[in-house]
Structure formats: structure tokens, C-alpha cells
Amino acid sequence: MIRPADYPPPAVDAVVAPSDPEPVEVDVAIVGAGPAGLAAAIRLGQVAPDVSVAVLEKGATPGAHLLSGAVVRPGPLRELVGEFPSYGEVQGEAVYLLTARRALRVPTPPTMRNEGNVVVSLAQLGRFLAEKAEAGGAMVLPETAAVSLLIEDGRVVGVRTGDKGRARDRAPGPRFEPGSDVRACVTILADGTAGHLSGAAIAHLGLGGLNPQVWALGVKEVWRVAQPLRRVVHTLGWPLRAGARWREFGGSFVYPLGDDMVSLGMVVGLDYADESLSVHDLLQQLKTHPFVRGLLAGGERVQWGAKTIPEGGFLSLPRACSAPGVLLCGDGAGFVNVPALKGVHLAVETGRLAAEAAASGDIASFDEALRSSFVWDELRAVRNMRQAFGRGFWAGGALASVMTLTGGRFPGGDRRAERDAEQPVVGGAPRAYPSADGSLTFDKLSSVFAAGNRTRDDQPDHIRVARRVPRELAEMWTAMCPAQVYEVGAEGDDGHVELHVIPSNCVQCGAITAKGGRLTPPEGGAGPEYTIT
Amino acid sequence: MRIAVCVKAVPSAGSGARLDSASKRLDRSGDLGLSEYDTHAVEEALRLRGDDGEVVVVSLGPERAADALRKALAMGADRSVLVSDAGFEGADLVLTARALVGALERESPELVLFGQQSPDGNGACLWAAVAEKLRRPVVSQAAELAVEGGALRAKRQTEFGYETLRAPLPAVVAVSEAINEPRYPSLKGIMGAKSKPQEVLAAGDVGGAGDPVTTVLALTPPPARGESRRIEDDGNAAEAIVEFLAEKRLL
Ligand SMILES: Cc1cc2nc3c(=O)[nH]c(=O)nc-3n(C[C@H](O)[C@H](O)[C@@H](O)COP(=O)(O)OP(=O)(O)OC[C@H]3O[C@@H](n4cnc5c(N)ncnc54)[C@H](O)[C@@H]3O)c2cc1C
Ligand SMILES: Cc1cc2nc3c(=O)[nH]c(=O)nc-3n(C[C@H](O)[C@H](O)[C@H](O)COP(=O)(O)OP(=O)(O)OC[C@H]3O[C@@H](n4cnc5c(N)ncnc54)[C@H](O)[C@@H]3O)c2cc1C
Ligand code: SF4
Numbered sequence: 001m002i003r004p005a006d007y008p009p010p011a012v013d014a015v016v017a018p019s020d021p022e023p024v025e026v027d028v029a030i031v032g033a034g035p036a037g038l039a040a041a042i043r044l045g046q047v048a049p050d051v052s053v054a055v056l057e058k059g060a061t062p063g064a065h066l067l068s069g070a071v072v073r074p075g076p077l078r079e080l081v082g083e084f085p086s087y088g089e090v091q092g093e094a095v096y097l098l099t100a101r102r103a104l105r106v107p108t109p110p111t112m113r114n115e116g117n118v119v120v121s122l123a124q125l126g127r128f129l130a131e132k133a134e135a136g137g138a139m140v141l142p143e144t145a146a147v148s149l150l151i152e153d154g155r156v157v158g159v160r161t162g163d164k165g166r167a168r169d170r171a172p173g174p175r176f177e178p179g180s181d182v183r184a185c186v187t188i189l190a191d192g193t194a195g196h197l198s199g200a201a202i203a204h205l206g207l208g209g210l211n212p213q214v215w216a217l218g219v220k221e222v223w224r225v226a227q228p229l230r231r232v233v234h235t236l237g238w239p240l241r242a243g244a245r246w247r248e249f250g251g252s253f254v255y256p257l258g259d260d261m262v263s264l265g266m267v268v269g270l271d272y273a274d275e276s277l278s279v280h281d282l283l284q285q286l287k288t289h290p291f292v293r294g295l296l297a298g299g300e301r302v303q304w305g306a307k308t309i310p311e312g313g314f315l316s317l318p319r320a321c322s323a324p325g326v327l328l329c330g331d332g333a334g335f336v337n338v339p340a341l342k343g344v345h346l347a348v349e350t351g352r353l354a355a356e357a358a359a360s361g362d363i364a365s366f367d368e369a370l371r372s373s374f375v376w377d378e379l380r381a382v383r384n385m386r387q388a389f390g391r392g393f394w395a396g397g398a399l400a401s402v403m404t405l406t407g408g409r410f411p412g413g414d415r416r417a418e419r420d421a422e423q424p425v426v427g428g429a430p431r432a433y434p435s436a437d438g439s440l441t442f443d444k445l446s447s448v449f450a451a452g453n454r455t456r457d458d459q460p461d462h463i464r465v466a467r468r469v470p471r472e473l474a475e476m477w478t479a480m481c482p483a484q485v486y487e488v489g490a491e492g493d494d495g496h497v498e499l500h501v502i503p504s505n506c507v508q509c510g511a512i513t514a515k516g517g518r519l520t521p522p523e524g525g526a527g528p529e530y531t532i533t
Numbered sequence: 534m535r536i537a538v539c540v541k542a543v544p545s546a547g548s549g550a551r552l553d554s555a556s557k558r559l560d561r562s563g564d565l566g567l568s569e570y571d572t573h574a575v576e577e578a579l580r581l582r583g584d585d586g587e588v589v590v591v592s593l594g595p596e597r598a599a600d601a602l603r604k605a606l607a608m609g610a611d612r613s614v615l616v617s618d619a620g621f622e623g624a625d626l627v628l629t630a631r632a633l634v635g636a637l638e639r640e641s642p643e644l645v646l647f648g649q650q651s652p653d654g655n656g657a658c659l660w661a662a663v664a665e666k667l668r669r670p671v672v673s674q675a676a677e678l679a680v681e682g683g684a685l686r687a688k689r690q691t692e693f694g695y696e697t698l699r700a701p702l703p704a705v706v707a708v709s710e711a712i713n714e715p716r717y718p719s720l721k722g723i724m725g726a727k728s729k730p731q732e733v734l735a736a737g738d739v740g741g742a743g744d745p746v747t748t749v750l751a752l753t754p755p756p757a758r759g760e761s762r763r764i765e766d767d768g769n770a771a772e773a774i775v776e777f778l779a780e781k782r783l784l
Contacts, residue, residue, distance in 0.1 A: 024720055061545075141720065141723050141724065144720060144723065164717040175717060177716065180719070529564070
């Protein structure tokens, strides 16, 4: 039995002592310009205009690394910023169960209802929120990766930003630019899913929750289409397999972005077993289904991207989201309502509360504020449905209505208390994915291009992963990675193969962190440049 | 020395910018970034600036181009001048040159640097038009540049080798990508950029806009690539390629 967890990556030390003789000094440092970090920055501008705030973002611009569905609960955002750019309210919705040829409409379960919610492009929303944050006085600093937590006497005193201009072998190149220590009275970690520094803080400060975090991987495309889609569509079933041993939980979403575009994605829990499972290729396969193909008829792909979603829910939340000098919010801490597939409103609300705690001078009040906010009630309410919902949005939300149709073949049940990397790899049943035709279906490399990815080829490798592993595991990682970062190399005498890594393809989705390796932030400014995901 | 650098804010990689068939213009509604070509010109200016010199970046573009200019400020340029006016929308070569010349005349720099070309318009000609209007010498494709005693020496990269030219200042130079490795903005540079002077000029400040003198009549996408064959390397790829070329009578 092969489990990714048995082949751990080389140790990653993301905690250092301050060392910079001339650090950058701010009152509040925020890591990540996503909805959580930007909500925190905006709120600080509102309640503490004299406090100096820096938001560090590894993407080339704010929004460049944001990818979501997204159907959003608008309340917390409206309260914070008033109106915001969106594609309007959801006008209708439908859930379908797919078989290889057919699409059966099933009743929409309560957790999947979306009346009053609005459709957004998170990449666009991020740009808007960044402007708001700057207008409120915050400094939003793109192309800047936070690579380590600065810890002094058990207290977080800021972060260190990454060096730029190192060569592949890490030696400083001709235009080497060293990173800086950013010292802050309060550091707000809002680094999102599989966040490098949230992970480091949880591990180093002993903040782990009841269950370990688990993730799903989402791969999505934005299409310009001929026919407007007037409703929100979710599908489940095909091309995922129903057999219990496959543990394939997921489905697809198709959301309208105005009259001429749709956002289409496939999401699969990363506790899956099949060595040949590739969410990217499942999305390609999904598009060949007559029902989905019909929605895209006459259309053209405009963008592609991938990102993970924390799916552990309430029981995987950190024991505490505050520790001396530091606050955790958004996806980095795991604030996602899994049965509803929604995290944006929770990111905004937890970011706002973190800002208020930082401004109050008593940051430990954050945990209290979380517990008395709607966030806690919302996540706790679905905690008890975890038996059913433990498998995420589709298996959970749709289970109730689908069980009957599938004759109970959809396994519900067991909680994901094990790490994704502890699930054994099952080989021997390779999938047949459609080959790329360049108009409806695409291969991984042309997709990475459609993400606007531009990572310098000769920068140091930022993927931590075991390089000599059983063939099954190398195959699994190769299939899993949506960006074709891994290749299976030659087999050695020990029966293990060499894993080749092409880090410049990486779109920083975070899947490798779930499945036995560790994504660390590459040079600031590297990676995708999403504009409409 | 006072150096002006003309830089363009261009659609960034991910924006999937396309030609809009209705307006026959490039759709610039997405993200704009500083043209990579022009970062070489900024780098060269910073290198040549000296202790009491000044580097000012000059651009014609929409208001949103300000963010792209900030990148040049983060690298170390001292201030920026953006000509932004509805009257310049859809400007062609002549109109763009007129706007830049209007802005440059307010600065009277000793040296005006350009990138070799833009990744979107791809004209590789603007520097010539600007030099013509300013009545200044122009050197393009500069792969090395030095300033000494009121003149510049530039090594020009040509198809047939290098040529070294001397020209009196003030002058206009378009630099090639080979000239240097543009620096990364430091964190302090990025933080400091926001508080540097960033001037926005209207058409009236640069002598007025006007009508473009060229009209785009038609746009046609490039012809589709002909049939292609993919040769997977199973150890015999070289042979297969030779065979293919021979078949096409290309050998
Ligand atoms: C499809 C298409 C067709 C076109 N056809 C014509 C045509 O036939 N005739 C015509 O006159 N125009 C035409 N234009 C417009 C023309 O390209 C631009 O208006 C003109 O400014 C030249 O720009 P360029 O991008 O080609 O610059 P280049 O000459 O390639 O740029 C060289 C350097 O000039 C500087 N620079 C460029 N633009 C700016 C700017 N806005 N601000 C500051 N510095 C700048 C930069 O340093 C750059 O590296 C066309 C544009 C498009 C998109
Ligand atoms: C496919 C998919 C579909 C989804 N659909 C929906 C939906 O329909 N509705 C909904 O409400 N939610 C949805 N979600 C969830 C939602 O997108 C997230 O919950 C939300 O984006 C979390 O916000 P955040 O600010 O915590 O993190 P993120 O949005 O991930 O932002 C984190 C930011 O931090 C930056 N960052 C990370 N590490 C560093 C570092 N070390 N240094 C500097 N910067 C760093 C990142 O580049 C990024 O910009 C979906 C998610 C996915 C993946
Ligand atoms: S290498 Fe990058 S793109 Fe590939 S799975 Fe890992 S994080 Fe995702």
C-alpha cells in the first residue's frame, strides 16, 4: 500500500528570527491581497486611519492569483464597501446528475440554493478591493512574497519577504535583490488556501484544530459564449466514479458572467485514490458531455486556472486564530462553508474582525469576536451534518436528493479525519481522457499559457516534494498537477523512479501541499496572471 | 544628467487582449503593465543618471496607465508624467509622437530613451518620429550606451554585426533588450513609489490633440497554421524530422 504521506518532502522551515538591520516597519502587516486580507486592510482604514498598513501580495497585481467560482453571499461585502463589481444576482438555478450521455435534473437541496447571491469574478473583485484599500491609506505591495514568519521570544513580529533574482541553484544572479524583514506590531495572515505562512503558524505555534485540514482541487475555465446562460448550474456524477473505493467526491459548476461569458469548473476532493485522476482532464472530459457542450456551443475559452479549497470545515479550524502578534483569517485558517461551497463572505467577515481586533490593541479578542459572529454559527450549523457533508459540497449538498436516484451508490458517511496524503494510491484502472482538440478540449501546457503564467524558468525550485518515489506515486502527482509540473523519470535499482519537476509551470494551486509535498511561494510576481477567474 | 524615458503601458500577459473588430483597436480594458522592452530603457537611465541626475518617465496612455508607471518609479525613476486625454484615444504614430514631444519639450532632457518596440503595437518606430519632431539625432537598437563629454557613444546591434556610433547630446536612443538586465524593484522601492511625484497632463498641456492621420480600414486574423505533424521522440525523432523535411523537399 502506497501512501503519499510515507514519502514526505524535505523539511521546510518557514520560521526565522529577525535579521535585517534595516527592516521595513509598519503597524499592521497583512499577508495576501485576497478577500480576507483586503477586507482587513479596508476595515483598518475605516476604524484606525492613523495605523500604517502594508498588504503583501505575491501576484504581479492584486487579483492576479485570485480564482473562485464565484457565487457570493453579498452581505458582509456590502456592509464593508457598499456596492461592488458583480455580474448581478443569481436568476435561477438547477442541479443535474450526469451519466455519460444524459443529464437528469434533480431537486436543488437547501444548501445549494442561491437566491439573493451575486455572481462575481474574484480576480476582478480583488482589483476593486485593492483600490479601496489604497484609497483608505493602506499600501498594497504586489510582486512581494512573504516567505517566513519572523518570531522573536515566542511572538510573531512580522514576516520576511522573498529574495529576487536568484539562479536555479539559489546563487544570487546579476540582478539579485534580497528580501526584507517587514516588522509589524500585528501580522494578519490572509494567505488563502494551503497558505504557506498560515501553515507555518499553525504548526509552529501549536494552533492545530481537532481534525487536520483537507482540500479539494478546482480547475476552471472562463468561456465567451454565444448563448447567454441565465442560471447557475451544478452537476454531479459523471465523469467521476461512484465506487466507494475510489473516494471521488466532487462535481462541476457553471456560472453566468453576464450575457456573453460563463465560468465553468470541476472540483474534486483530494482524498481520491486513483493514480490516474486529473481534475484538469476531468474538466476537459466534462465539456464533451452533450449537456455541457451545449452550454458552450459557439464559444471560445478565454482563461484557465486552478486552485484548492479547504474542505475540513468547522472541525479543522485552528484551535485559536490569534496568538501573540498574529491573527489568522480566511481560507488560510479554513473558513469555508463546504456544503454551500462558499468562502468569500467568510473571508471578508473574518478579515474585518481581524482588523477590528488589531485596531483594538487586544488581538486575543479576535477569537471571542469570531465565536460571537455569524461565521461561527454558520460553520457550526453545518458541522453536525458532517457525516453527510464531510465529502464536500456535491456529495453532501446533493446527497439528500441524489441518494434515491443512484440507489444509494453515492457513498456518504465517513469523515475526512485523515490527511489527504494518508489515503492510499490505487492504480491499475487508468482513465481514458479525451485528447485535446484545441477548441473544446485543451492540454495542460496550453492551459498554463491561458492562465497568463510567466514564471522565470531559471529561478530556484519552489516545490518541496520527495524526488525518489514509487512509480505509482510519481504517476499520481503527474496526473494530479493541473499545470504539468511533474514528469516520471527513470526507474532506479531500488524500484523507485526519479520525479522530474518543472517548477516554472506551477500555477500555485496548492494541491501538492494536500497530497504529500509542499508548495512554497516562488519569487514575487511569478505565477499566473488571472484577470477574470 | 536629466534623462527622460518614454514607456508604454501595455495589456499584461494574462489579460488575453485582442483586437476589437468594431473599433479596430486593441482592447485595453484589462490589466496594463509596463512594457518589458521599456524596463530595459528605465534600467539604462538609472545606470546613467549619476548623482545629481534625474530620471523622468513619460507616457501617453489611459489614466489606468499610472499603475504601470509606478513600476518604473519602484525601480528607481524619480517621477512620472502621464499624458492622458480623451482627445488622444486611438492615437496613431503621428499623434502619439506629437503628445510625447509636447511632454518632452516641457522637460528638456539631455537624453531621451525608448524601448526598441512595444509588444502590442509593434511599430518599432515611435522613437524615430519623436526624434524627427524634436530635430535630434537618433540611435536605435543600442546594445551598449555611454555618455562622455556632451556626446553619447552607442553600440548598435544590426543584422550584420555591431556598429559603434557617436552623437551629440541632446539625443534620442532606443535600447535593445541585450543592453542590460533590468533590476527588480526592492520592497522599499515599491513602497516609496507611491509618494513620488506623478503628474498627469491633458491635451492642452502638450499643445493639443488632433485627428489621427491614419485610419485602420480592415483587420484580418493571420492565416491559420497549415497542417502540422507532431513527432514524438521515441528515440528516432531526428530521423523522423529529416524524413519529413525531405518529403517536403526542404532538404
Ligand atoms: C493593429 C494596429 C494597427 C496600427 N496601425 C497603425 C498604422 O498603420 N499607422 C499608425 O500611425 N499607427 C498605427 N497603429 C498605432 C501605433 O501602433 C501607435 O499609435 C503608435 O504610438 C506606435 O506605437 P507602437 O506601440 O507601435 O510603438 P513602438 O514604436 O513599437 O514603440 C517603441 C517605443 O516607443 C515608446 N512608446 C510606445 N508607445 C508609447 C506611449 N504611448 N507612450 C510613451 N512611450 C511610448 C516605448 O519606449 C516603446 O518601447 C496601429 C495600432 C494597432 C494596434
Ligand atoms: C474553484 C473554486 C470555486 C469556488 N467557488 C466559490 C463560490 O462560488 N463562492 C464563494 O463564496 N467561495 C468560493 N470559493 C472559495 C473562495 O474563493 C475562497 O474561500 C476565498 O477566495 C478565500 O479568500 P482568502 O482571502 O482567504 O484567500 P485567497 O482568495 O486565496 O487569497 C489569498 C491571497 O494571498 C496571496 N498569498 C498567499 N500566500 C502568500 C505569500 N506567502 N505572500 C504573499 N501573498 C500571498 C495569494 O496570492 C492570494 O492573492 C471557491 C474556491 C475555488 C478554488
Ligand atoms: S506543482 Fe503547482 S500547479 Fe502543480 S499541483 Fe503543485 S501547486 Fe498545483
